[in-house]
Amino acid sequence: MNRKKIIITLCLLTLSFFAEAQDRDTEQIEQLKIAFFTEKLNLSAKEAVRFWPVYNLHNKRYEELRDKEWSTIKSKLEIIETLSQKEAEVLLDNYMSYKQAGVDYREDFVKNLKEVITSKQIMMLKKAEYDFNKKLLKQYQSDKSSNE
Template identity: 40%
Template sequence: MKKISLILSILFAVQFGTAQKNSREKIKAYKIAFFTEQLQLSSDEATKFWPVYNKYDTQMHDLKRKERQIFRTFKSQSEQEQSETTAKELLNEYRETEQKQLSTKLAMITDLKKVISSHKILLLFRAEYEFHKKLMQRLRQKSKE
């Protein structure tokens, strides 16, 4: 009986991991198509743009993960554990993470100025906002189905 439940657990974990990976790949493909259309990138621009943007996107993803971890740590602590010292440490970590996000974004702007126009960089920020908005709408719609 234990072997059967272990095998089922492993199969479920593998299936869940594969489904999650496929959905991330679909989202990434949708993002690439959406941004390319919104920014109207030429093939030359796209070749130079995507490595810069992907580096930025990976860094921001890691920083946002760290930010979520800070809040999870705070939330997981009981009220007795939430001393002012601990709160100050977490707040300092949060502040540093926010500063890193800003410096990462500013570095990306500097790098992108060498690749695309300032107009297209502004379009990128609007496209990021619109992409996240549409993605959330799709997720809400799928959860209703």
């Protein structure tokens, strides 16, 4: 019985260690993103104070939308061959609704951003997001290949 408790405790400690390490990595990526975007958009202190809450809210909501899409649409794609024509039609309608919601959401996001930064900065943001993700992926691939 004592042995089981020790094993369970060790497992929980290990899991919490990995979760904490992942949280640290996520936090570090967020800090790098903030620095990268602030520099690329050439945000003043005043603009940054107004920009980040809008951007962070957008990211949170967009992530929720993607998660919802993933759970309802993409999981069904695994069993698409077994769906009836009617079920596939409902799935397609749901898919198109999510895509439209994404477009509507982006339009709303841009409208909110225009109250904080210029149109040029919004386009610079799109480029900065692309460049940051590319840089992050390159770093991940580099780290992965050096660990092999």
